[in-house]
Amino acid sequence: xxxxxxxxxxxxxxxxxxxxxxxxxxEPLLGEHNNRKGLGAIALMGAVLSILxxxxxxxxEGAAFFDMIHVDTFSIFFHVLIGLIAAVVILASFEYLNxxxxxxxxxxxxxxxxxxxxxxMSSAVELVLIFIALEISSIGTYILAGFRRNAPISIESSMKxxxxxxxxxxxxxxxxxxxxxxxxxxxxxxxxxxxxxGATPLAYVGIALMFVGLxxxxxxxxxxxxxxxxxxxxxxxxxAFMSTGPKAAAFAVLLRVLFATExxxxxxxxxxxxxxxMTLGNIGALVQNNVKRLLAYSSIxxxxxxxxxxxxxxxxxxSAVIFYAAAYAAMNVGAFAVASHLANVGEKYVTLDDYAxxxxxxxxxxxxxxxxxxxxIGIPVTGGFLAKFYVFQAAMQxxxxxxxxxxxxxxxxxxxxxxxxxxYMYMREPQRDVPVxxxxxxxxxxxxxxxxxxxxxxxxxxxxxxxxxxxxxVLVR
Amino acid sequence: xxxxxxxxxxxxxxxxxxxxxxxxxTRKNPVHSALALIVTLLSLAGLYLMLYAPFVTGVQVIVYAxxxxxxxxxxxxxxxxxxxxxxxxxNKQWIAGLIxxxxxxxxxxxxxxxxxxxxxxxxxxxxxQMNTQQVGMLIFQNYxxxxxIxxxxxLVAIVGAVVxxxxxxx
Numbered sequence: 001x002x003x004x005x006x007x008x009x010x011x012x013x014x015x016x017x018x019x020x021x022x023x024x025x026x027e028p029l030l031g032e033h034n035n036r037k038g039l040g041a042i043a044l045m046g047a048v049l050s051i052l053x054x055x056x057x058x059x060x061e062g063a064a065f066f067d068m069i070h071v072d073t074f075s076i077f078f079h080v081l082i083g084l085i086a087a088v089v090i091l092a093s094f095e096y097l098n099x100x101x102x103x104x105x106x107x108x109x110x111x112x113x114x115x116x117x118x119x120x121m122s123s124a125v126e127l128v129l130i131f132i133a134l135e136i137s138s139i140g141t142y143i144l145a146g147f148r149r150n151a152p153i154s155i156e157s158s159m160k161x162x163x164x165x166x167x168x169x170x171x172x173x174x175x176x177x178x179x180x181x182x183x184x185x186x187x188x189x190x191x192x193x194x195x196x197x198g199a200t201p202l203a204y205v206g207i208a209l210m211f212v213g214l215x216x217x218x219x220x221x222x223x224x225x226x227x228x229x230x231x232x233x234x235x236x237x238x239x240a241f242m243s244t245g246p247k248a249a250a251f252a253v254l255l256r257v258l259f260a261t262e263x264x265x266x267x268x269x270x271x272x273x274x275x276x277x278m279t280l281g282n283i284g285a286l287v288q289n290n291v292k293r294l295l296a297y298s299s300i301x302x303x304x305x306x307x308x309x310x311x312x313x314x315x316x317x318x319s320a321v322i323f324y325a326a327a328y329a330a331m332n333v334g335a336f337a338v339a340s341h342l343a344n345v346g347e348k349y350v351t352l353d354d355y356a357x358x359x360x361x362x363x364x365x366x367x368x369x370x371x372x373x374x375x376x377i378g379i380p381v382t383g384g385f386l387a388k389f390y391v392f393q394a395a396m397q398x399x400x401x402x403x404x405x406x407x408x409x410x411x412x413x414x415x416x417x418x419x420x421x422x423x424y425m426y427m428r429e430p431q432r433d434v435p436v437x438x439x440x441x442x443x444x445x446x447x448x449x450x451x452x453x454x455x456x457x458x459x460x461x462x463x464x465x466x467x468x469x470x471x472x473x474v475l476v477r
Numbered sequence: 478x479x480x481x482x483x484x485x486x487x488x489x490x491x492x493x494x495x496x497x498x499x500x501x502x503t504r505k506n507p508v509h510s511a512l513a514l515i516v517t518l519l520s521l522a523g524l525y526l527m528l529y530a531p532f533v534t535g536v537q538v539i540v541y542a543x544x545x546x547x548x549x550x551x552x553x554x555x556x557x558x559x560x561x562x563x564x565x566x567x568n569k570q571w572i573a574g575l576i577x578x579x580x581x582x583x584x585x586x587x588x589x590x591x592x593x594x595x596x597x598x599x600x601x602x603x604x605x606q607m608n609t610q611q612v613g614m615l616i617f618q619n620y621x622x623x624x625x626i627x628x629x630x631x632l633v634a635i636v637g638a639v640v641x642x643x644x645x646x647x
Contacts, residue, residue: 002621010622017629024636065622106640113633120626129623136630143637 002065009057009064009071009123012050012079013116016086019046020112027105035098036105043108044090047115051083067187069123074471077322078122078252082245084449085329086115089241091446092337096237099345099437102147111241114140118249125260127176127186130253134172137249138165138217141242145234151346157233164226165216172213178206192261204265210257211269217250219243219296220303221276228284231296236340236347239292243299243336244329251306251325255318258310259475270310271403277304278410285417289352291339294417295332298376301414302328305391308407312394318472320390323465327383327457331375334450338369341443342436349434355421356428362436366425368447373418375454378411383457390465483527490527494520507553511546518542532609 007014023039023046030036054076061071069075090111097107117136124130142165146158180186182202183194195203216223231239258266281301288294306328309320342358342365343350359366375384388411395404457464493516500513522537616624 066619068620068622104640104643106636110633110636110640113629113636116629117633126623128620129626132623132627132630136626136633139630139633139637143633143640146641149641 005060005062006064008060009062009069011053011057012083013119015050015053016046016112016116016119019043019049020109020116022046023105023109023112027109030105032103034103036103036108037094037098039105039108040090040094040097043112044087046112047083047087047090050115050119051080051087054079054083063125067189068126068129069120070125071123072471072474073467074252074255074322074474075123077467077471078248078325079119081248081326081329082115082118082122084453085241085245085248085333086111088333088337088446088449089237089245091442091449092240092333092340093237094442095440096235096340096443100148100235100347102149102235104147107144107147110140110144114138114144115245118245121249122252124253125188125256127179127188127191127257130256131169131173131176134213134217134250134253135169137246138169141238141246144238144242145230147238148233148235148347151233153233154235155233157230160226161230161234168213168216168223170213171209171216175206175209175211175213178202178209182206188256188260191263195261195263199264203263207257207263207266208269211254211266211273214250214254214257215273218247218254218303218306219277219300220273220307221280221300222273224277224280224300224303227300228288228293228296231299232290232292232350236292236336236343239295240333240336240340243295244332247299247303248325248329251321254310255321255475259313259318267311267313270307271400274304274307274311274403275406277301277307278407279304282410282413282417285414288417291350291352291355291421292336294352294421295335295339298414298418299332301410302332302376304410305388305407308395308400308403309391311400311403312391312398314398315469315472315476316397317394318475319465319468320387320394322468322471323390323457323461324387326464326468327375327387327454330450330453330457331372331382331384334447334454335369335372335376337443337447337450338365338372341365341439342434344435344437352421352424353428353431354434355424357425357430358436359426361430361434365436365439368451369425370422371451371454373421375458377415377418381455381458383454383461386458386461486523486527490520490523493517494524508550511549511553514549515542515546518546530608532612535609 019042023043026039026042027036030039057071057076057079058073061073063070090108093107093111097103114137117133117138117140120133121130121137124133142158142162145161146155148154176186179191179202182200183191185191185194212223216226219227231243234242257263258270278301281297281299281304285294285297285301288297302324306321306324309317309324311317312320339350342354358369371382375382378385378388392404392407395407497513497516497520501510501517504510504513518537518541522534522542525531525534525537
């Protein structure tokens with residue numbers, strides 16, 4: 001008999017599933033040419049309710065379903081973060097879907113269902129469940145990437161993401177299998193006790209393979225090749241979603257797998273991947289003219305900064321990872337939401353030249369994008385600054401001076417291409433006539449939310465940081 | 478029940494699996510390849526049975542030799558075999574393939590001779606009558622949540638297939 005508190009520990013996921021199915025059930029009742037805003041509203045309600053449910057979970061911490069999931073401050077933090085990302089992306093999609101004439105209600109259903117996968121990834125403590133959750137979130141995003149069905153580039157994006165993603169998942173699964181072979185268990189905590197008595201070479205290989213799989217999901221080098229192509233072709237709000245949600249969830253899994261199991265031998269893996277991600281991401285971004293590709297390379301580099309905090313390890317590093325994931329979600333969703341609005345019908349206007357003179361044509365929008373860019377650089381008073389600060393502080397405390405130096409040099413390089421966007425907006429004359437549509441209400445709300453979160457994290461980080469610290473302690477024990 | 482002549486059956490099933498696997502990649506007609514693949518899968522099922530894993534054997538026969546095979550045949554029916562057979566096969570990369578399989582073989586030999594310490598030396602033997610029962614108990618108790626949530630995974634995949642196959646609206 002399963003106690004009823006177990007269901008409360010699964011409540012956010014259950015709510016999302018119910019609302020996701022509701023969206024799917026209502027979708028066929030709508031006429032082919034009606035717009036799908038009503039479904040969006042239902043999906044939004046689901047996301048908001050699941051965030052509330054996550055807060056409600058604070059009184060019900062503990063294990064559920066035969067130790068499959070653990071509800072703790074760590075999982076609640078990621079549940080709320082993923083719920084917020086889903087809600088903001090749904091808001092940002094209202095007008096976008098109309099504009100691009102995407103009349104499939106499944107869009108909202110898939111956002112909710114893949115959020116279920118991501119949420120489960122953050123609370124699962126069992127590799128089998130983690131794998132299934134990872135697949136739910138991945139398959140959902142593969143499909144979402146192909147939703148601009150009239151654009152070949154979108155189909156290409158979906159196809160590439162699917163093929164390479166499946167390949168990466170196979171690596172993860174192989175890693176899980178070897179880990180099971182080495183320790184005789186797939187439960188994170190049992191693995192921890194077995195590994196504490198000494199690790200076999202099999203365990204090292206298992207960890208490495210699992211890192212390959214997760215490294216793909218977080219777009220860290222050398223598993224980042226897919227990122228620019230996929231981000232370029234996928235619908236912009238979907239990119240906002242898949243560049244933050246699955247990433248946050250995969251980082252959560254990586255934290256659990258590496259730190260809760262106290263797995264051996266990952267340090268140099270993470271170190272090398274961090275350096276490669278920062279360097280390759282930033283160098284790649286320097287030469288991009290397409291804003292979506294630029295942001296794709298930027299997201300690779302950002303993944304690198306987060307991995308620096310991994311290398312720093314223990315509670316201060318973990319809390320830096322958690323804080324960075326939140327700050328990154330706020331600024332990145334915001335930047336892609338702006339890009340999705342400017343892109344217009346058929347995502348025609350996505351190059352830097354199209355952004356030229358935006359400061360005069362749409363001063364409000366330009367100002368908002370400027371703040372997101374400044375946050376991505378890491379300028380004070382924004383969430384991005386403190387996130388980077390905590391990462392490098394954690395790395396310094398762990399005496400990773402080399403890594404910090406590489407990271408800081410990279411941040412300086414990164415400033416060039418983020419500033420380039422700002423320079424284009426304020427100091428270049430437009431090359432061609434680029435229409436800017438009136439800001440729709442829903443998108444305005446979602447942008448305001450991202451902006452508020454970015455500034456809030458930059459000015460009053462205390463509460464989130466305390467919470468991140470508490471989550472880190474739960475994980476390390 | 479103690480197995481009869483395990484050595485003979487091991488080598489027999491392995492040989493059948495290997496020969497039919499080679500047939501899978503050398504036949505030009507994809508239907509022949511698919512049929513050879515069934516033989517491979519069935520002989521693997523036999524090997525699982527020798528490892529006291531009747532449940533895995535059953536799954537192997539029903540899912541792989543049954544379900545997935547039907548899927549293969551459907552795909553083969555949908556594509557134009559006549560044209561595919563005339564086309565040049567992409568076995569041009571046999572040098573790369575040879576190197577890869579030699580490396581893999583070397584790895585297997587190394588593990589066989591040197592790597593005994595890597596693997597646990599003993600494993601708990603479960604009476605074969607209990608095997609399926611125990612899998613069932615695990616699925617509906619400890620692994621209830623992953624088992625149920627897997628249905629969501631299938632749902633998402635089906636929705637994806639339907640969305641991608643839906644007719645486009647102009």
